[in-house]
Amino acid sequence: MKILVFLLALCVSLSGWAQTLTLKPGHPQSYVVKRGDTLWDISALFLDDPWRWPTLWGANPQIANPHLIYPGDRLTLVFLDGQPRLVRKASKRLSPAAQITPKRDAIPAVPLSVIEPYLNFHAVLSPEDLAQAPVLMGGEREAVIYAEQDVVFVDQALPLGARYGIYNPGQRFYDVEGDHFLGQEAELAAVGQVVESGEISRLLIHTSRQEIKPGQRLMPISENTLLSASFQPHPAPASLSGRVIAAEAQAREVGPLQVAIINKGHDDGARAGQVFAVHQPGTEVVETGSGLAVEFREPADRRAYDEVMALLADGRVIRLPEVYRGELMLFKTYDKVSYGLIVNGRRPVRLADKVLQPQPMLFGSSRD
Structure with missing residues (x-):
C-alpha cells in the first residue's frame, strides 16, 4: 500500500514538473518586438522548449491571442503565482486610427516565407x-x-x-x-x-x-486551399508516433527551417501545431570476441567485411540509445502524411528518424 501511495505521489509530482516552465539561463527581463520576429524566435529567448509558449503567454489576458503581437510592443517577464509569464505593453500610437494595426503586421508563429508554398499551393x-x-x-x-x-x-x-x-x-x-x-x-x-x-x-x-x-x-485554387498559418504549438499526443519519410527537394537530411514529411496524417490524429521530438533510432551493434563492437546488419545486408566480423562476434546484439536530433512542428496535414517544419535542429534530421511526443526540459536538464 505504501508503494502504491508513493507511486501516485510521484506521478502527481512529475505532472506538476511537466506544467512548470524552465527559463533559459541568461534570458532577458524584457524584449521589444522587431519586424521579422516570429513567436517561436521570441519564445526561444526565454525557454529551452519554445513550443511551450502557450503556457508562457496564454494564461495572461494581455496576450490571450499571441498572434496579436506587433513590432514595437514591449514584452516583460513577470511571475504570477510563482510561474513565469510575459505581459505586453503595446507600442504607442499617434492617433486613434493608428491603433488598429493591420492583421498582416502581426508577427507570425514561424517564418511564413518557408512554409507559404506548402500552405497555399x-x-x-x-x-x-x-x-x-x-x-x-x-x-x-x-x-x-x-x-x-x-x-x-x-x-x-x-x-x-x-x-x-x-x-x-x-x-x-x-x-x-x-x-x-x-x-x-x-x-x-x-x-x-x-x-x-x-x-x-x-x-x-x-x-x-x-x-x-x-x-x-x-x-x-480556392479559399480552402489557402490555409491559415495562425496556430499554436502543442505537444503531440503520446499515442501518436511515426517516422520521417521524405524531405523538401528530396534531400536525405534537413536542418532548421526546412521541411520534412512524416508518415502520419489527419486519419491518424495528426493536426497542425503539433510538435514532435525527432530521434535517431538506436543502432544495433554486436560484440566481438575481443570486446570490440561493430554495427549489426541483417544477413541480407551484410558485406564481406561484416561476414568476417560476424565470425568473431559472440552473438550478443546490443541496441544503442536513441539520439535526440531536434523538434518538428506540423503545419499542414493530409489523410496519410503531414508536412512539418524543423524548428529546433540540434543535429540534422534524416529519413527514417522517429518522431515522438516531446518532453519538457526540467531543472536545466540537457538533451545533449
Missing part, C-alpha cells in the same frame, strides 16, 4: 485524383515552354474566371518499409485564370514558379 493526392485533373494541351504561342502572360489551352470546360494552379507530379510517398503507398505530391508550377470556357478552355498565366509545359495537370 502544394497538395498530396492519389494518382487517380491526379490523372482525372485537367491537362495543359498547348498554347496560343508556339512554344515548348510557356511563361507569364501566355494563354494556354486546357482539355476541359473550366468555370470562367476561376483560378487554377498548374502542377508537376512531385515525390511519391511510401511508408518507411517502402511497400505501402501513402500519397502523391503535386508541386505548383504556375497560377492562372480561366479567360474562356469551352470544350477547350483558355487560361491566362499570371505567375510562375517552375517551367510550364504541355502535359501538366491543373487543380482549382
